Amino acid sequence: MLQINAAELVIGAAAGKGEKHHYIPSLYTRAWAGADGRLCEYARPYREVKPQWKHPDATGYVRGLYTVPRNDPTVSEYIERQFFKVTDDQAAPVLQRMRAGEQINWDSQCRSAWSRFVISLMLRNPEYVARMAAEVLGFFDPNNEEAEKRYQEIRRQDDPETYAEHIARSTFHPAGRASALAMQKVIDSPLMGGRLNQMRWAVVTFMNERFPLLTSDRPIIMTNGLMKPTDHLSIPIGPRMLFIATNNEETENMIRSMNPRTLMEQVNDRVASQARRYVYGLGNKQLRFIENRLGRKWPSTPLETSVPA
Known part of the structure; x- marks a missing residue:
């Protein structure tokens, strides 16, 4: 043979x-680019996390x-x-x-x-x-x-x-x-898309918090499924904007009522801890925060370890 x-x-x-x-996609990460068109890419090629300025299309x-x-x-x-x-x-x-x-x-x-x-x-x-x-x-x-x-x-x-x-x-x-x-x-x-389409969608906007939202190569934050009343999904869509999908008004209000700084810290913690290779930021001032998290490789969604049947 x-x-x-x-x-x-x-x-x-x-x-x-x-x-x-x-x-x-660069259409997504472009929101973290500065006036020169570049964003800050955090990566750990070896032991240390290295921030580099790159155009969204270059990462x-x-x-x-x-x-x-x-x-x-x-x-x-x-x-x-x-x-x-x-x-x-x-x-x-x-x-x-x-x-x-x-x-x-x-x-x-x-x-x-x-x-x-x-x-x-x-x-x-x-x-x-x-x-x-x-x-x-x-x-x-x-x-x-x-x-x-x-x-x-x-x-x-x-x-x-x-x-x-x-x-x-x-x-x-x-x-x-x-x-x-x-x-x-x-x-x-249809099962996945239909479930997400049926949820309540909203955008939470932040104002003057010190550290902006991060994103990464695992930008989706999701509970263990989306079927339960309190299950939800979120994704940073910009340095100060968070898209959220919830199953009821109570869960949406709970998220909205959180202290903005606490909510942003929780989002950044998850986004950085989920990352496999890259975390992206508006600048390089969150290096220590990312160093302590990049590489943990937390599951982003239940699909992280699954494959289609």
Whole structure:
């Protein structure tokens, strides 16, 4: 049997090559950029956290992260050039209006655009892509006995004798497409999107607190689920603005009634502790705070350690 490196056949296999694929879109992090167009990126390349000034487009990406290997360019770059482009483009005006303090009529179009973007931020990171690809790969692994059995059941007389030989000769591999479709399916899940769309949405604005809100490569703050009355979700949408989704007025009022400084500290604590690689700030004055938290890798959402079935 031909030996094939199956890990090279799924989405994420081309990481490090090709186009920039932003798992933290610059349209989101741009709010933390200063007058010169740069934000402060905090990272821990070794032992110490290092702040660096970067343009939003120069951080929060992995080259080739969503590329589907061994397919024509239209298919291989579909997730980045089409799926996430549409997701980000539709969310951009909604985010802009929230940041401008506009009163938004949350019709179905606006809600769907924003909830899809929020859900995408939970799932488009390199770690989730890798876990999802590994799950899908098990079904299509050319060295897997079950995959061989399925192939023999549908194999035609003029097809290669084994599944591994079939894959080796193919110009594409079904695992790549399947892992790409799995990501789209989860992000567009009616269960997840429907639940988020049914919640109460609001924006909390802060005024003159000393330290602004941070964000990171895990910007979503979420309770262990969204079904219970007190469950909620939040995401910083700017240095002094926090989007919140709650299941009832009491929970929303509870959050709004918190001391602004305490609320901001709690948000910053979670956002920094959840980060895997990057924390972002308006400036470099929160270095000590971030040093004590970056690297804890707290789960951001229940999806953090799960993969699609």
